[in-house]
Amino acid sequence: MIIALQNQLMDLTSFPPAESSFSMTGKRKIQNTEMNRNNDSLFDRIHETRNQTENDITRPSCKRLREDIEPNNAHTTYTRVDASDSSPMVRDGYQWRKYGQKVTKDNPSPRAYFRCSYAPSCPVKKKVQRSAEDRTVLVATYEGEHNHSRPSPVGFTDTMHENTSHPYVMYLNSSNSTVTLDLTHQGLNSNNCDKGIELIELQRVLAEKIASSLTKDENFNAALISAISGRMFQDTQVQN
DNA sequence: CGGGTTTGACCGGCGC
DNA sequence: GCGCCGGTCAAACCCG
Numbered sequence: 001m002i003i004a005l006q007n008q009l010m011d012l013t014s015f016p017p018a019e020s021s022f023s024m025t026g027k028r029k030i031q032n033t034e035m036n037r038n039n040d041s042l043f044d045r046i047h048e049t050r051n052q053t054e055n056d057i058t059r060p061s062c063k064r065l066r067e068d069i070e071p072n073n074a075h076t077t078y079t080r081v082d083a084s085d086s087s088p089m090v091r092d093g094y095q096w097r098k099y100g101q102k103v104t105k106d107n108p109s110p111r112a113y114f115r116c117s118y119a120p121s122c123p124v125k126k127k128v129q130r131s132a133e134d135r136t137v138l139v140a141t142y143e144g145e146h147n148h149s150r151p152s153p154v155g156f157t158d159t160m161h162e163n164t165s166h167p168y169v170m171y172l173n174s175s176n177s178t179v180t181l182d183l184t185h186q187g188l189n190s191n192n193c194d195k196g197i198e199l200i201e202l203q204r205v206l207a208e209k210i211a212s213s214l215t216k217d218e219n220f221n222a223a224l225i226s227a228i229s230g231r232m233f234q235d236t237q238v239q240n
Numbered sequence: 241c242g243g244g245t246t247t248g249a250c251c252g253g254c255g256c
Numbered sequence: 257g258c259g260c261c262g263g264t265c266a267a268a269c270c271c272g
Contacts, residue, residue: 241272242271242272243270243271243272244269244270244271244272245268245269245270245271246267246268246269246270247266247267247268247269248265248266248267248268249264249265249266249267250263250264250265250266251262251263251264251265252261252262252263252264253260253261253262254259254260254261255258255259255260255261256257256258256259256260
């Protein structure tokens with residue numbers, strides 16, 4: 001557990017710029033230990049959304065009860081877009097049909113409601129709204145799971161290359177309290193160096209936040225001390 | 241003309 | 257009971 005965390009942290013902190021900018025294709029999942037509140041607005045938002053989602057689980061809305069949507073399937077993604085891009089669309093490879101828009105109380109940006117239009121029976125819905133703190137961040141909340149495959153990966157890739165979004169996407173899973181940094185949606189190419197730099201900066205900030213959170217976690221420190229002392233004890237025995 | 245978007249109306253839960 | 261709020265509906269509109 002600890003070693004896995006360390007490896008993940010090492011992965012995040014040791015990405016060579018070239019690789020991190022242009023050739024990363026995997027997803028990196030980070031166990032979300034008690035992520036401490038700090039001054040970073042994006043991470044505050046992540047924490048708040050996780051708590052909000054957990055509240056949704058314990059107090060499901062009337063709509064969800066009526067439509068029998070599984071709350072555990074809900075997760076939130078964060079997508080960086082250009083500030084000049086006013087479109088609420090988050091291109092994730094699926095076909096979405098907008099069925100409503102609403103201005104919410106806590107955010108001046110309108111919230112858009114989408115349903116998956118690829119398969120008529122697909123129960124997936126998503127809500128897209130710009131972050132109140134950082135309007136370049138689109139917050140997309142997905143509910144349900146697709147009962148079909150991704151429609152057209154090739155077209156998706158083409159769109160990604162010509163579009164301005166997806167330097168990174170973060171997933172928040174309400175059921176198992178994990179944060180996933182998805183680098184497959186970054187949409188970077190050789191003409192997009194600025195976003196590569198932005199991604200590196202994000203990785204640096206993310207690594208700092210994780211390190212900060214872990215070092216403040218008493219359980220993690222205790223486990224780390226135990227692991228180190230255990231290893232030292234082993235080494236001492238070997239030498240003897 | 242068909243499919244997608246817009247937008248005002250409506251519904252139901254919640255708090256006071 | 258009433259108003260607020262988030263979510264959804266559906267008619268009108270737009271566009272290829």
